[in-house]
Amino acid sequence: MVQFVGVSEIRRIVERVGIEQVLTRMTDYLEADFRRWERFERAPRLASHSKGGVIELMPTQDDDLYTVKFVNGHPYNFEQGLQTVVALGIMADVATGYPVFLSEMTILTALRTAAMSALAAKHLARPEARTMAIIGLGAQSEFQAVAFRAVLGIDTLRVYDVDPAATAKFLRNMSGRGCQVIACDEPGSAVMGADIVTTVTADKAQNTILSDNMVGAGVHLNAVGGDCPGKTELQKDILSRASVFVELTEQTRIEGEIQQMPADFPVTELWQVISGEAPGRTRRDEITLFDSVGFAVEDFAALRLLRDLSLETGFYETLDLITSPSDPRDLFGMIASPVMPAARAA
Amino acid sequence: MVQFVGVSEIRRIVERVGIEQVLTRMTDYLEADFRRWERFERAPRLASHSKGGVIELMPTQDDDLYTVKFVNGHPYNFEQGLQTVVALGIMADVATGYPVFLSEMTILTALRTAAMSALAAKHLARPEARTMAIIGLGAQSEFQAVAFRAVLGIDTLRVYDVDPAATAKFLRNMSGRGCQVIACDEPGSAVMGADIVTTVTADKAQNTILSDNMVGAGVHLNAVGGDCPGKTELQKDILSRASVFVELTEQTRIEGEIQQMPADFPVTELWQVISGEAPGRTRRDEITLFDSVGFAVEDFAALRLLRDLSLETGFYETLDLITSPSDPRDLFGMIASPVMPAARAA
Numbered sequence: 001m002v003q004f005v006g007v008s009e010i011r012r013i014v015e016r017v018g019i020e021q022v023l024t025r026m027t028d029y030l031e032a033d034f035r036r037w038e039r040f041e042r043a044p045r046l047a048s049h050s051k052g053g054v055i056e057l058m059p060t061q062d063d064d065l066y067t068v069k070f071v072n073g074h075p076y077n078f079e080q081g082l083q084t085v086v087a088l089g090i091m092a093d094v095a096t097g098y099p100v101f102l103s104e105m106t107i108l109t110a111l112r113t114a115a116m117s118a119l120a121a122k123h124l125a126r127p128e129a130r131t132m133a134i135i136g137l138g139a140q141s142e143f144q145a146v147a148f149r150a151v152l153g154i155d156t157l158r159v160y161d162v163d164p165a166a167t168a169k170f171l172r173n174m175s176g177r178g179c180q181v182i183a184c185d186e187p188g189s190a191v192m193g194a195d196i197v198t199t200v201t202a203d204k205a206q207n208t209i210l211s212d213n214m215v216g217a218g219v220h221l222n223a224v225g226g227d228c229p230g231k232t233e234l235q236k237d238i239l240s241r242a243s244v245f246v247e248l249t250e251q252t253r254i255e256g257e258i259q260q261m262p263a264d265f266p267v268t269e270l271w272q273v274i275s276g277e278a279p280g281r282t283r284r285d286e287i288t289l290f291d292s293v294g295f296a297v298e299d300f301a302a303l304r305l306l307r308d309l310s311l312e313t314g315f316y317e318t319l320d321l322i323t324s325p326s327d328p329r330d331l332f333g334m335i336a337s338p339v340m341p342a343a344r345a346a
Numbered sequence: 347m348v349q350f351v352g353v354s355e356i357r358r359i360v361e362r363v364g365i366e367q368v369l370t371r372m373t374d375y376l377e378a379d380f381r382r383w384e385r386f387e388r389a390p391r392l393a394s395h396s397k398g399g400v401i402e403l404m405p406t407q408d409d410d411l412y413t414v415k416f417v418n419g420h421p422y423n424f425e426q427g428l429q430t431v432v433a434l435g436i437m438a439d440v441a442t443g444y445p446v447f448l449s450e451m452t453i454l455t456a457l458r459t460a461a462m463s464a465l466a467a468k469h470l471a472r473p474e475a476r477t478m479a480i481i482g483l484g485a486q487s488e489f490q491a492v493a494f495r496a497v498l499g500i501d502t503l504r505v506y507d508v509d510p511a512a513t514a515k516f517l518r519n520m521s522g523r524g525c526q527v528i529a530c531d532e533p534g535s536a537v538m539g540a541d542i543v544t545t546v547t548a549d550k551a552q553n554t555i556l557s558d559n560m561v562g563a564g565v566h567l568n569a570v571g572g573d574c575p576g577k578t579e580l581q582k583d584i585l586s587r588a589s590v591f592v593e594l595t596e597q598t599r600i601e602g603e604i605q606q607m608p609a610d611f612p613v614t615e616l617w618q619v620i621s622g623e624a625p626g627r628t629r630r631d632e633i634t635l636f637d638s639v640g641f642a643v644e645d646f647a648a649l650r651l652l653r654d655l656s657l658e659t660g661f662y663e664t665l666d667l668i669t670s671p672s673d674p675r676d677l678f679g680m681i682a683s684p685v686m687p688a689a690r691a692a
Contacts, residue, residue, distance in 0.1 A: 004665070006665055006666040006667055007666045007667065007668065007669050008666050010681070011680070011681055014681050014682065015683065019681065019682045041394055043392065043394065046389065046392050046403065046405065048387055048389065048405055048407050048412060050407065050409075050412075050440045050441075052440070052441050052442070052443070053442075053443050054443075055405075055407070055412050055438060055440075055443050057392065057403050057405060057414060059392060059394055059401075059403060061394050061396065061401070063396075066394060066396075066401050068403060068416065070414065070436055070438075070445065072438065072442075072443020072444070073443065074441075074442055074443040077442055077443070077674070078674055080442075081674060082442055082444070082674060083668075083669060083670075083671075083674050083677075084674070086443060086444055086445070086668055086669070088436070088445060088667050090416055090434070092401060092416075092418065094396045094398070094401075095396075095398050095420075096398070096399075096418075096420055096423055096426075096428055097398070097399050097400075097401050097418025097419065097420040097423070097432060098418070098428070098432055099416065099432070099434060104666075104667050104668075104669065106668070106669045106677070107669060107677065107680070107681050110677055110678075110681075138675045139674065139675045139676070139677040139678070140677075141678075142678035142682070143677075143678060146678075146682070166675060169673065169675065169676055169679070172679075172684070173676070173678050173679055173682070173684075175684065175685065176684070176685030177685055319350070319352055319665075320352035320353045320354050320450075321352055321353065321434050321450050322353065322429075322432055322450075322452070323353050323429060323432070323450070323452045323453060324429075325429075327515065328423070328424055328427060328428060328429050328430070328485065329484045329485050329512060329515065330485070330515055330519070331429075331452070331453065331456055331485040331486075331489075332456075332485070332487075332488035332489060332492075332519050333515070333518075333519055334357065334453070335356070335357055335360050335365065335453050335456075336360065336365045336488070336492075336519070337361065338518070338519075338521065338522070339521065339522030339523055
């Protein structure tokens with residue numbers, strides 16, 4: 001039997017454990033896996049494109065576990081009231097190849113993306129950072145806010161969205177969560193005095209959500225929204241002034257903010273900072289940038305945590321996905337009943 | 347909700363519909379999809395290797411549906427009483443990227459591999475063929491026998507396996523299925539007088555299950571077991587005498603029997619024969635060979651059929667894999683309950 005966590009179970013798990021605690025533990029799981037980055041198979045994602053969007057497979061494995069995320073990206077789903085991104089995950093045992101865990105990953109990916117941002121900021125932002133600006137108040141924004149509150153102690157949020165309804169939703173969801181939220185009229189006012197600036201807009205275009213003059217010394221930039229070819233949020237000049245940290249260099253050069261820069265633009269991989277092989281922030285006035293696009297190792301850590309949480313809470317179902325004939329060579333005997341000899345004519 | 351067919355449901359479906367009928371319809375679905383072969387995305391499979399085996403992802407899509415098979419190959423699982431191959435499948439709607447169907451594919455792959463062999467033989471074997479030899483009586487053997495019985499009217503089976511227990515299992519499973527089964531002491535005697543020879547052995551090595559002198563004029567060879575690098579069943583000389591038909595040329599040159607031949611060894615892709623673009627058998631005394639390795643389009647057809655059969659019979663469960671927040675941007679509101687303001691101290 002394969003352990004299964006669907007939407008209702010992940011909701012129960014998060015309710016039981018508490019979303020702050022889930023995000024904190026997710027950050028720990030991510031940190032542990034980034035520390036042993038070189039132990040993972042790092043295959044490119046496999047993308048199937050169509051008119052309406054893309055379906056991707058993101059596999060990775062270490063010596064013990066294999067995971068793959070199935071995830072789509074369909075920007076126009078929004079117009080039909082559907083999610084633009086839906087995901088599911090499979091975990092298998094490397095020794096036998098048997099699937100052991102299957103789960104929804106739409107909510108799980110939202111949690112892991114926020115925890116990943118918080119992990120990067122923990123290593124790159126100034127330690128005394130308490131104020132974060134968020135530009136873009138879509139589906140990912142509250143996850144970011146709660147993760148930064150839980151992991152870094154952010155207590156003030158300066159926020160902006162083009163759509164007042166998105167701002168209202170954000171204010172409603174963040175009410176009572178221990179953060180002062182200041183809704184701003186424009187991005188320029190949101191970033192004022194912020195120690196950390198998170199950009200997480202949805203529009204698929206080369207936008208300038210942040211222009212160069214908006215980014216002051218010492219700020220940590222958490223660029224979440226620029227995550228595929230043709231989709232960026234930062235003015236190029238910012239990148240030239242910043243120390244840029246990425247997940248997997250070759251992937252980020254195609255999908256991240258640095259797609260705007262030459263192929264030899266210097267970057268540091270975040271795992272090197274986390275494992276102590278490379279410095280993170282070296283000066284108080286340095287601008288650091290986490291150019292986040294998402295990588296399979298993060299889904300691996302997220303699935304690992306969700307499986308543990310579901311075992312701890314007992315919130316899971318089981319799926320009969322595995323055949324187990326008494327004789328492995330007798331698959332046919334499992335599926336086809338023996339045929340009775342036809343009654344002989346008298 | 348996502349439609350789900352597990353092991354117990356596929357067993358119920360096959361029992362209700364009848365395995366011969368399932369295999370016949372599977373052959374029709376395969377034929378329909380091979381006829382429109384060029385409409386499919388034909389990506390290479392994505393393999394993750396480890397000490398004990400391999401885990402593969404096999405995706406494809408047409409304009410409407412996307413499918414991916416997760417499948418492992420762990421030859422030593424057998425020693426622990428586990429299946430060497432376990433698979434599961436996902437089908438998604440190309441327009442939205444949403445998963446619509448999820449199923450076990452261990453049994454389904456056994457069915458589709460046999461139906462695929464029968465489809466190839468329908469187009470390549472002599473029409474009057476009634477006797478088939480089967481060398482290798484493992485998990486796939488009865489599926490082959492029943493598919494050839496149902497689709498081509500094969501009524502005599504001459505069979506051989508190194509292990510008498512496998513032969514006994516085959517005889518038991520085929521009892522009452524309308525075929526005369528003749529258990530033979532050696533491969534050479536099994537192939538005698540056979541119109542079709544199916545080789546489906548499991549040993550991962552360059553073996554000579556059939557040597558050149560065992561293959562007479564006019565025979566159709568159905569080579570199922572030679573399906574990965576370093577695993578072949580036929581003596582090279584046979585290939586030189588035969589007209590060879592494959593699924594996808596570049597994949598078969600690596601995985602099939604023709605890995606023994608030079609890179610320019612001439613082959614015909616089976617979809618060309620089925621769609622009328624290339625001839626199949628042209629002479630009664632021609633030796634035809636279907637060098638089968640399995641391809642994603644076959645899994646696509648198989649998942650399509652299983653979904654239809656499960657809707658027809660009503661045998662399926664549903665999985666809550668899809669989040670559906672009332673506002674697609676309010677994923678957070680789905681997972682985190684609103685926080686009550688703390689009671690004010692008196």
